[in-house]
Amino acid sequence: MSVRALRLVLGDQLSFDLPSLADLDPARDRVLLAEVAEEAGHVPHHPQKIAFLFSAMRHFAEALRQRGVTVDYVTLDDPANSGSLAGELARCAARHRPAEIYVTEAGDWRVEQALKASGLPLVWHADSRFLCSRAEFARWAQGKKQLRMEFFYREMRRKSGLLLHPDGSPEGGAWNFDADNRKRLPKGLRGPLPAQFAPDAITAEVLALVAARFAHHYGRLDGFDYPVTHAEAEQLWAHFLDFGLAAFGDYQDAMAAGEPYLFHARISAALNVGLLDLRRLCADVEAAYRQGRVALNAAEGFIRQLIGWREYVRGIYWLQMPDYAQRNAFANTRDLPAFYWTGDTRMNCLRQAIGQTLDYAYAHHIQRLMVTGNFALLAGVEPRQLCDWYLAVYMDAFDWVELPNVLGMVLHADGGYLGSKPYCASGQYLKRMSDYCAGCVYKVEDSTGENACPFNALYWHFLMRHREPLQGNPRMAMVYKNLARMEEGKRQALWARGEQLLARLDAGEAL
Numbered sequence: 001m002s003v004r005a006l007r008l009v010l011g012d013q014l015s016f017d018l019p020s021l022a023d024l025d026p027a028r029d030r031v032l033l034a035e036v037a038e039e040a041g042h043v044p045h046h047p048q049k050i051a052f053l054f055s056a057m058r059h060f061a062e063a064l065r066q067r068g069v070t071v072d073y074v075t076l077d078d079p080a081n082s083g084s085l086a087g088e089l090a091r092c093a094a095r096h097r098p099a100e101i102y103v104t105e106a107g108d109w110r111v112e113q114a115l116k117a118s119g120l121p122l123v124w125h126a127d128s129r130f131l132c133s134r135a136e137f138a139r140w141a142q143g144k145k146q147l148r149m150e151f152f153y154r155e156m157r158r159k160s161g162l163l164l165h166p167d168g169s170p171e172g173g174a175w176n177f178d179a180d181n182r183k184r185l186p187k188g189l190r191g192p193l194p195a196q197f198a199p200d201a202i203t204a205e206v207l208a209l210v211a212a213r214f215a216h217h218y219g220r221l222d223g224f225d226y227p228v229t230h231a232e233a234e235q236l237w238a239h240f241l242d243f244g245l246a247a248f249g250d251y252q253d254a255m256a257a258g259e260p261y262l263f264h265a266r267i268s269a270a271l272n273v274g275l276l277d278l279r280r281l282c283a284d285v286e287a288a289y290r291q292g293r294v295a296l297n298a299a300e301g302f303i304r305q306l307i308g309w310r311e312y313v314r315g316i317y318w319l320q321m322p323d324y325a326q327r328n329a330f331a332n333t334r335d336l337p338a339f340y341w342t343g344d345t346r347m348n349c350l351r352q353a354i355g356q357t358l359d360y361a362y363a364h365h366i367q368r369l370m371v372t373g374n375f376a377l378l379a380g381v382e383p384r385q386l387c388d389w390y391l392a393v394y395m396d397a398f399d400w401v402e403l404p405n406v407l408g409m410v411l412h413a414d415g416g417y418l419g420s421k422p423y424c425a426s427g428q429y430l431k432r433m434s435d436y437c438a439g440c441v442y443k444v445e446d447s448t449g450e451n452a453c454p455f456n457a458l459y460w461h462f463l464m465r466h467r468e469p470l471q472g473n474p475r476m477a478m479v480y481k482n483l484a485r486m487e488e489g490k491r492q493a494l495w496a497r498g499e500q501l502l503a504r505l506d507a508g509e510a511l
């Protein structure tokens with residue numbers, strides 16, 4: 001019988017309710033999933049990330065087959081594999097000559113362009129797994145010179161009805177309880193043990209493939225314990241609801257040595273590929289609050305990340321691409337320090353954040369923003385190199401979510417379109433929010449001198465270097481006032497120490 005519809009499922013589209021799978025007729029339709037070298041190798045992805053994606057795809061294909069669906073699955077080591085998604089779609093279409101080819105809009109601009117350029121007659125579907133469509137975001141942003149997440153977030157609260165009173169006012173009398181979510185971790189408090197998932201036969205086969213093909217990529221492959229099916233992802237989520245969410249709000253910004261996850265959910269990769277459903281997660285969090293199991297600052301804080309930040313960065317990505325990827329407001333040209341790939345640095349905060357990234361393909365938000373991100377911002381790293389690093393090393397990294405977070409939030413390279421000010425900070429911030437400094441060879445209280453914390457001088461050097469575009473920003477007024485009040489001799493010493501540190505980075509030293 002001829003094939004009615006060929007339905008493409010990309011590696012981050014593993015949802016049974018994917019729009020391009022709607023009304024699937026198992027008797028007449030086919031589904032295509034393909035592991036391709038182009039996607040696995042366009043940046044040197046962490047081996048665990050490749051294993052996660054391939055294993056989750058293979059499990060999803062199996063789950064579809066168990067539902068009676070005919071699946072064409074192309075493995076990476078298939079000798080006929082063309083190496084690209086467009087190539088595999090073309091091969092599959094030539095094999096089955098379907099009347100129609102259904103595709104859900106891609107997460108990444110690059111992938112969508114490649115599919116469009118294939119010349120195949122594709123029927124596109126909007127990705128309904130997000131709360132805000134691309135068109136809706138464009139309408140909201142229209143006419144605004146600068147966007148602000150907070151106002152977008154309020155729209156999403158109204159739209160979803162989450163944490164609202166019947167009259168439409170926000171639960172607790174405020175939209176945002178972020179000020180309650182910056183507590184330092186009390187000494188001795190540790191996060192719950194992470195939920196772990198032992199590799200099954202499918203995952204074991206994928207791990208062997210990845211070990212053979214991607215051994216040259218940075219990052220550890222052994223110890224892979226990530227959920228790869230919907231059922232396992234649900235267990236990970238239940239574990240977070242039981243053991244993480246209550247403390248998530250209070251310690252959202254805290255960092256501790258040897259604690260890669262603390263009270264974070266660790267769900268981003270599963271959510272981004274479709275193993276978890278955004279609306280369900282939000283409903284569960286609201287229910288936990290309404291049943292008195294978690295405080296409002298925890299529930300609101302978590303929901304804000306999901307329907308605020310996550311949807312906001314996606315909206316900006318699709319509104320601004322492809323130009324967004326080229327933005328470099330500070331004209332940064334410095335190479336990414338080599339220690340980002342190895343963790344080989346004496347700065348304990350960076351060693352911890354990069355070390356756990358290499359071990360688990362994971363760091364939580366504040367580590368990404370205020371440790372590795374902050375250092376790159378202060379050091380003036382070239383945006384493309386930093387974006388490629390983040391895209392490569394994190395299990396949850398896809399261009400639509402990584403790029404705005406790194407280029408916009410971390411580097412302020414979009415000139416303040418996404419965020420109102422750069423998240424620059426000295427070592428004092430890291431001392432306040434972590435226990436890293438206690439175990440560091442550098443002295444966080446010192447700004448100049450050989451053993452002074454590099455973040456301190458680099459912070460002031462950054463502010464002096466970019467005085468022109470930043471000092472008129474009302475949110476930077478206080479720091480520039482402090483800089484103006486500083487003795488000239490101290491300013492010069494900070495500049496000289498900053499210059500020395502940057503020169504050492506340029507010479508390839510690890511610091």
Ligand code: FAD
Nearest residue numbers: 264265266267268305309310364365368369396397402405
């Ligand atoms: P939790 O701290 O438990 O947060 C819950 C969920 O909120 C996350 O799972 C995630 O889905 C969502 N979320 C929170 N903040 C953001 C945000 N800023 N943007 C989008 N979603 C958010 N997240 C990614 O999914 N992929 C990325 O490539 C990515 N790159 C980032 C790069 C930088 C420089 C920064 C500062 C943040 C980045 N984030 C990214 C956001 C965030 O760091 C991760 O989503 C989070 O650390 C994932 O861990 P978790 O599931 O334990 O999150």
Ligand code: SF4
Nearest residue numbers: 347349427437440453
């Ligand atoms: Fe990081 Fe400076 Fe603290 Fe060392 S002293 S851990 S470099 S902030």
